[in-house]
Amino acid sequence: MSDERAPRASTDQEDAPLLQDPDAQGTSNGTQGVQKKSFTDHINDIAQEPLTPLTKILLVLVLFLLLLTSVFIGLFAGAEHKLKNGDKSSPTVTATATSTAGTATLTITGTTTATSTIPNEPGPTGVPGADFCSSPGCVITAATILEGLDVTKDPCNDFYEFANGGWLSKNDIPPGKGSFGSFEKLAQENKRIIRRMLESNETNGDPASFDYLSMKKLRHMYASCINEDLLNERGDEPILEVTKIVRDLFRSDSWISSVEAESTNSKNGLTAAVAFLHSRGIGGLFSFDIDGDVGTDPNNMSLWFSQPGLGLPSKEYFEEEDIRTLYTETLAKFIYALDDVKSEVKVDGKMIVQDTEEQQKLWPPWPWPPWGDDDNDKKREPLNKTEHAKRLAKKVVKFERKIANASLDLEDLYQDPIGTYNPTDFAKFAAELPEFNFPMYISTFVPRSFPKTIIVTSTTYAASLSTILSETEDEVVEAYLVTRAALNLASYLGTNSEVWKAQRALVETLQGIKKGQVPDRSDWCVSLVESTMGFAAGRFFVEETFGGDSKEQGTRVITDTIEAFKASLKHLSWMDEKSASAAAEKADVIRVKVGYPVSPNTESAWAIYRYYALVLIDEDKLMENVLSSWVSDESKKWATLGKQRDVDAWEMYPSMVNAYFNPPANEIVFPAGILRPPFFSKDWPAYLQYGAFGQVASHELTHAFDSAGRLYNQQGKLEQWWTNETSEGFNKIQKCIADQYSSYTVDDGKGGVVHVNGNLTSGENIGDSGLIQSYRAWQNRFSTSYDEGREFLLPGLNYTREQLFFIAFGQIWAQTIKPQAAVQRVRTDPHSPNKYRVDGTLSNIPEFAAVFNCPAGSKLNPPNKDRCILWGS
Secondary structure (H helix, E strand, O other), X not given: OOOOOOOOOOOOOOOOOOOOOOOOXXXXXXXXXXXXXXXXXXXXXXXXXXXXXXXXXXXXXXXXHHHHHHXXXXXXXXXXXXXXXXXXXXXXXXXXXXXXXXXXXXXXXXXXXXXXXXXXXXXEOOOOOOOEOOOHHHHHHHHHHHHHOOOOOOOOOOXXXXXXXXXXXXXXXXXXXXXXXXXXXXXXXXXXXXXXXXXXXXXXXXXXXXXXXXXXXXXXXXXXXXXHHHHHHXXXXXXXXXXXXXXXXHHOOOOEOOOOOOOEOOHHHHHHHHHHHHHOOOOEOEEEEEEEEOOOEEEEEEEEEEOOOOOOOOHHHHHOHHHHHHHXXXXXXXXXHOOXXXXXXXXXXXXXXXXXXXXXXXXXXXXXXXXXXXXXXXXXXXXXXXXXXXXXXXXXXHHHHHHHHHOOOHHHHHHOOOOOOEEEEHHHHHHHOOOOXXXXXXXXXXXXXXXOEEEEOOOOHHHHHHHHHHOXXXXXXXXXXXXXXXXXXXXXXXXXXXXXXXXXXXXXXXXXXXXXXXXXXXXXXXXXXXXXXXHHHHHHHXXXXXXXXXXXXXXXXXXXXXXXXXXXXXXXXXXXXXXXXXXXXXXXXXXXXXXXXXXXXXXXXXXXXXXXXXXXXXXXXXXXXXXXXXXXXXXXXXXXXXXXXXXXXXXXXXXXXXXXXXXXXXXXXXXHHHOOOOOOOOOOOHHHHHHHHHHHHHHHHHHOOOOOHHHEOOOOOEOOOOOXXXXXXXXXXXXXXXXXXXXXXXXXXXXXXXXXXXOOOHHHHHHHOOHHHHHHHHHHHHHHHHXXXXXXXXXXXXXXXXXXXXXXXXXOOOEEEOHHHHHHHHHHOOOOOHHXXXXXXXXXXXXXXXXXXXXXXXXXXXXXXXXXXXXXX
């Protein structure tokens, strides 16, 4: 959809990545039943080119040297850590290892010696002669872990830096971006796989086949994006076609404007212009969504009304003079470049929701009046076009600032599902916003049905918007709509366009990006293909990357975590038996989706082709292609109104590095894109799988019981299903967590700091606290996975399995970020900064401190009275 997205209420799924922007393959353990890759396969995955015999020999030599280096580094790191913190006795496991040419196999004797109260506790790693894997895949995995570490850091005081310092020193932020981390790096690798498909000359079967036709669309979309010469040649023409229609529609019906008289908005004209933009996924003034009625029937898809997205990331930016000035300058450039004089394109009557006669009422010409209309300009002196654009832009910013102030704070929108659920009679709602013809608006999307009830997220926003509109001249409202189109569509113009340059300058400032730096074009274009036709691209991505028993193993991690969570409920001091029983029932019926959807069916070429049948692609017209995709998305969304929820549908495409929990559907979803290193590999030992991907699984599961998720019962209906005593106990710990994270800060790049909003991030911080559940799930699974040969050790890692569990968790959060981007995320992102997602989470898990033998009083081993333990006994 569009770049400017409306924030959505807490009834929605977690549709941002685990690390919100919106940028090493498997190892082999050599055990029976696990699909293995040769060393050449692993290197081919990285190099993406066939290897010559000489190259293979050299790589084997490099591998041998790398193995030796890894062993010495691991021994040194372990010795240094033990010298600092003292050695800690650990249980041992007896096993023998045998190797054949190119493979390593394990023969488990089944004898264990334990010196801990934890049954079958894993033993120390890095001991030659134990259950040790030396295959190429294991060496690569071990080397990757070692390279990420900074052993000069104390894990008990700064585990984030300990786990990621090496990675951070080797991975710079790419040009044109405000941040770069493990999530973005994997997304980049996934895009590289898709790009190879898009740039390939393979025919994908019979030209009449559905796979061939789908791939043709994907390649034409990519071609329209990658051809920068053609984009520059077309100039502003594509966006002028859109803004011309917006103006024509806005002025239709009964436009009233005069020099002396106060301007009056045209009800039908305003409605038509907004409906046109919304039908193309371009936001403005308000937003509509279709989701379950969580008060009566979560599966009954109903109409929701909410506030719009803003041109700036959040309302706080409108209060900063330097940002407000830059934003005003940006809009002035849009207005100047997209004026009426320059717009000479013809309006296609089929694209307009008004009758032809209405379209012809286009007097007076825009901009109007020609002499400017500043309230203090008594002389009515004529203004040149530049000055007029500047003055009009100031008024648009003032107008949007009022809209921002009338909107809910994000913490209320995201964290208060009860306060944002307000079913209302549609006629009553429409009366609060008389400037719009809502029957006309709704008929644009669903001509044969009209809802009697609407759910509003704010009981005051519609009336406030009405007041704002009544106080604003038509010219300003029109300019606002034109600039909404520009903000959303500028990215799809050539880089020589003044509109593109203006929008890019704004992004550079907000994200702290060096002036003139732009993202890699091919990478950006693959992202565009994914965002517009992600299920089609996902079909081919899944075929190439998601083989073997990846889905089965990933699902096992999830289901084990659910079982561990259920088992822990009876031990929670703040949860009574009645609430614990109900929570276990909710966990039992959570719908788990892994890999790819069946609606549309990723395995069916026909289903994927049909899903994108309405998307019309011309390899020479990027913006038109994007708009066609957005129109298709909006059409599909509105087609669900009044119907039962499609329980097989997904909100994310298969290649996304992401996961989400959907409260009304009570489902957790994990695309294939995140089931790859550094999050998961079917060839990893279990302690790495549960440490990395287990955190993803436990995070999403815990959302079902976080500050918002706990208010939905097992059917996804809003209900107080916990007892008052349990709710009070939860609220105390929730406040503790909110206060804890509110004490954290990020550098603002100006010599100061900005505090994390612990209330905004409350749900996500609670989600992160679920890590303890994946740790328990792994411990519960250990005996079985050990017998299956899935707890093998890796070369050069002189850490226990428990320690490697936490290291795997910490390393998925590696990220370098610029101060400006960090500030933006603190203000808008319900997720905490990555450093605190690691250290903040671990400081509340006593098991971590025990595993690393952390001294009492160290940052990650605080006194129990200072911990916020939600899921402990």
